Amino acid sequence: MAKALGISASYVNLLENNERSVSVQVLLRLFEAYGVEWRDIANEDGTAQLSDLRAVIQDPLFTQTRPDLPQLRAALVHAPGLVYSFMTLYRSYQVVSDQLLALTESGAPQTSASPEAAVHDVFRRNRNHFRELEEAAEAFWPSPLIERDEIYVMLKQRLRDNLGVTVRLCRVEDLPGALRQYDETRREILLSEALDQPNRTFQLVHMVGLLEQRDLLDSLIQRSGIHEARGIARLRVELANYFAAAVLMPYAEFLAEARASKYDFDHIATRFDVSFEQACHRATTLQREGAQGVRFFFLRIDKGGNVTKRFNATDFHLAEYGGACPRLEVHTSFRTPNRIVPQFVEMPDRSQFFVFSRTVDRPTWARHAQDNRLAVAMGCAVQYAPEIGYAESFSMSEARMTQIGINCRICPRSNCDQRAHQAVILTQPVDALRRGVTRYDV
Template identity: 50%
Template structure:
């Protein structure tokens, strides 16, 4: 007993009672310096002090001296020999010191190591099946998203090209459709025609460059006709610039490069319809009221939302936003990001996030403050949007568009005005999706996480079957 060390147990007991070392020393009849030595395992505990602890704090002395160190030492010794650590493992003296002085840190380390091996096992099982190729491949959409994010979703050369194109088009926003058709005809020899739904066979726009014809489906409204013509103008006026940017993306597959060209041309089209300085000024003036911005530039809600993510010019930045669009099944159909927020790639985003509830309130702005598992907080607002339907046999294509920014920028956005910025309870704790969310106390959990082992107690039932 004379050699028994109880530093971590003693410190935990004192902390639980909210006592200082001086207060504990008075209760035990010893000096504060002696309590400090005991807590740091620089003195072994005596029988007299153990008896004093039992009398002063009502604890069983046997619980204080119960030693699971041997088992913990063996587990820790095995963990540090894992091949993932490239250096020589700590010796026994260092391991014992860790157990004596930082037992909670050791527990965290061992739990992290266990979770790491659980994730490796899941990946091995996946890799052994039909999903091996998918596991190692980077999807084109992911590569494009990463490429845009590396540039903070802002391309200065495309902005300059768009400004030149808009100046060449001339005229007011009210006459933009006619002016776009005129400019395409005079500058590039392209004829614009509107064709019937049957003739277009489900296509909204068909650009035949060899024939010099741009066909637009009659189902497109005025706003979307403008965007499609601006997209064609981007393709023919920025050919070499688009080639350079696609090459710089490093995307290996031809379909991926073609998809990247489409997204870059969409960027130019939005910049033509909403010139940088003008749209940024309108955004700041209206506190990012998307409907008022859309009205000024004769564009759609979704077009404005996506354009706002690109306002990252050095010295003239707007609010850094992320953009997410989902369908009724929860699939992510488009995403752009100029923030630290981690966006879901393949749907299944968190049900605690009210992005899904927007479908129940078409046309209404649904705002929310959210917190990610890493404690990063964001302000988000969501609203439905619709896509053109080319056949009466197709269901209505209603989607939800969400914009979000870091909480520090929320005061610049009018949609955040009704919230109390100091109310902690207004922040919803969300994750990317259940498969990779580490939250242990979420009553909306639908799947056990791949990388965390959730403790299960057969005698208790939490709010979900994954929670004890």
Template identity: 50%
Template sequence: MEKILVGPQLRQLRLSHGHTQAEMARQLGVSSAYVNLLENNQRSLSVKVLLALGDAYGVDAGQLVKENTTMQLADLRATVRDPIFSGAAPDLTELRAALDHTPKLVECFLQLYQNHHAVLETIRKLSAGDLAVDIQAIRPETAIHNFFRDHANHFPALESAAETARAAIGGPAEDLFASLKRHLKDSFAIDVAVVRLEQMDQTLRLFEQDRGRVSLSEVLDPINRNFQLAHVLALVSCSSLLDELVADSGIVSETGQQRCRVELANYFAAAVLMPYDQIFQMAEATQYDIDRIATHFGVSFEQVSHRLTTLQRKGAQGVPFFFLRTDQAGNVTKRFNATPFTLAEQGGSCPVWNIHGAFSAPDVIIPQFVEMPDAGQFFTVSRTTNRPVISRHAQGRRLVVTLGCERTHVRRIGYAAPFNLDDKSSVAQIGTNCHVCPRRHCAQRAAEPLHVTLPVDANRRGSTRYQS
């Protein structure tokens, strides 16, 4: 069994009740010296003491030992790398010590930094002439993204439910559509019909549960028909589980809860189409060859890319990826993050990042090493994905899918093989947005940074009008 070290949590619990170490010791039936050792992580928590904590202080034992320090440490490390902090950044030993001994102070510091970043974003929008209400603040996507990230984009209960469902569906992968139709009919009395476009009123899938009917638009290809039926299967086979997970998200608005439910059902659908053990083994065997995996499972490039971000099961962990889907205007239309890094939250609008160049080379995978202003380096692959074509008036509706990971994982990825991994000069220096990017010598700079003053020398012209 792993040692359970909860020193900072135990200290905060004691202080919140106004108890001394001696008073806590009496409550738990142990010595004051033992409480002191526990708080300094010099002793691990026994089951007996864990149960005593529940009885004496009414704490949820599972919540007390919840593993969240790894993500916090990564957030703290990324934060102190920001160029707004001058001098050398604290090393890992110092950061771990801060988490161990002053967790509340760390929490406040991270919250302050998040507020700072939010202010910069607001200033950027105002400077760009966008005086409208901040849509991001009132839409649920941010809360849903944070909920998925807090779970490392991995939900074991949904994985288990999907495995059970796939076994019940039966049949080979090439007959999955027929098998899904039969399973929905036999187990849930739901009929499936492919309907002409003119009858669907701009709708791709309509589930009428009271009538026991699913209508799929004829514009959906076989791959997306399978996905939509697997999504419906989530709604009818594990409704209670979806309710529990949505409640756990802490999202309060009805719109946000429904949106979260949709994303969780999508997770289940992907797990049905690409069972965990099978896709993990194939991903490792092929060095994450997305096209090869897509062919094997009969799914799309985008579906595989999204599924790869969920492979975070203990003992069978895939490369921790982030996922972005971007339109031609640079808007991020979908994002997921299995990493402790913030590129997925911030990226998408830097012209140096080749996600934009992928539109010029449809269906070609474009790899790139990138570096953020905080010196964090990532390896990304980008490729176009196509939306369903409804008519001749809806041509060329392409998006770009980007999958990325921290540089330390690149030796597991075949797309990085052509690169000289020891050559750091081939790394593209990107930022989040010109208004908040501190890079002084970027040839693509389109606006002055709002929080850094660039020196001006009338006698010198740099590579842009903002650089002397």
């Protein structure tokens, strides 16, 4: 091997023992000498796996035996099965820990991850991108020259002609507590009049995906590793949502518009006749090889700070349970509805991100439901900020970084003035003779 690669035998030994990195030149010689196709050995999700692994070992459980970065990389390269098993075990530990904390309120603990967490992990492993769904979406329309104001009518016709399914718009009182309902016996889709036109269209494409792409969805679910019924149902919904977004916002066209507008999501939403939230969500899926967009994370919260939806194509570690860090401006965006709130943030590991937030409105159908408002945050690594129009008014060299954490449970920032409770990672007792910014200040 040393002779074939033009290097010394001792250097080969160092490479085999992970004591040297393989240079590009040596890698190219390997491909040529052994007829290896580089795509067969490329570890596309290695960055996300390493990020998740680094986040996990910040738990105080590993304070005394925390491995360093080279050890983590070696584990991913040489023992990926062990890493996967370790991550599975840790997630089970997290679930049990949280259930035990709430045992008096919720009954017996469970050892399986929540459906939302399981689905998030599936999307994370796939880098928020599903090639098969993209291909199915690209083959959806008989012609690419579809007028957007005709899509709703064409969807109704397609459902009727291809699937024998009719669509009926219902009054709010005739469809209480629901925005869409499929009556399988009568083969009829009921849509609430509370839905605006973009969301009516989205719901129809979603139903077409569930009905026409059943085999494809089943295949993706089967290889997801989810076996619990609630997780399977949740994953089916999210995959159908992905398909609907890909149909309404074709990959190449969406990416070109995003780049041209510097990711102006109000403009993009108008161009594709979708909602602001749908446009943001679609941007997280632009991970096609050779045509990648900016890698975003997507976070949605309610007015109580609870995380209600999350997707992640970055190294940013999103909170799984409870609320996001209160220092994130996504919480304050409720004060300025429908306006972009930009922010530069720094995580405890010194990684930096540009984040922008905005409120989004939910369907309103009664006087008491007028404030069904949520907030979404989109973020990317700070080096991509020049590609984002919302960052144009900032000087990158002088941007003020807000120090944040994942959440209070594992945040090491002891003197944070927004700390809600003592973190398990902080073991030093508070000073009884001193009152800091908060009662947890040490």
